[in-house]
Amino acid sequence: ILYISVNIEGLSRDKEEILASICEQKKCQILCIQETHKGNRSKRPEIRGMKLLIERPHDKYGSVIFSNIDLQINNVSCSEENNIEILSVGMSNSVIIHQFTNRRKSGSTTQKPVV
Numbered sequence: 001i002l003y004i005s006v007n008i009e010g011l012s013r014d015k016e017e018i019l020a021s022i023c024e025q026k027k028c029q030i031l032c033i034q035e036t037h038k039g040n041r042s043k044r045p046e047i048r049g050m051k052l053l054i055e056r057p058h059d060k061y062g063s064v065i066f067s068n069i070d071l072q073i074n075n076v077s078c079s080e081e082n083n084i085e086i087l088s089v090g091m092s093n094s095v096i097i098h099q100f101t102n103r104r105k106s107g108s109t110t111q112k113p114v115v
Contacts, residue, residue, distance in 0.1 A: 001094055003030035011036040011045055011064075020048035029068045030089065032098040036062035054078055054087050061102045065089055 004023065008015055011033060023031055031050055038045060039059035045052060050066035054076040065087050067073055075090040087098040 001029050001091070001096070002027060003032065003096055004028050005032040005034075005098065007034050009035050009037075011038060011062075016045065016047055020050070023047065023066075023068075024049055029071050030096050031066040032063070032087070032096070033066075034061075034063045034098070034100045036064055038062050038064075053089055056080075056085050056087060056100075058102075061100070063087055063098060063100050065096070065098055 004026070006019070019031065019033070022028070031047060033045070036045055037060060038055075038057055039062070040057050042057070042059075045055065045064050045066075047066050049069065051069050053065045053067050053073060055064040056062060056078055063085055065076070067089065071091065073089060073091060077088050079086050083102050085100045085102060089096045
């Protein structure tokens, strides 16, 4: 499995196109992005040639995982504890775990994951 993980500091349309080109050139199967800065009211992230598996929206932070459209995915999950977000993707022979420690103060409001 070839995967790419990137802290994007705000996911714009231009950055989505750059990531799509990189994924196509490198034949990336899983793309993990953190700090999308896309909350529940934002347009959902889109990467050409990839499908959105799971997103943890947040206006200031935010994480997302995409996969190649042909990749067989068995399950996805999201959990958060002590300001640590964990997004995971299960396949028949492997699991990708994307962990992000956000800087929110404990007890702050979080937005629910989108699957």
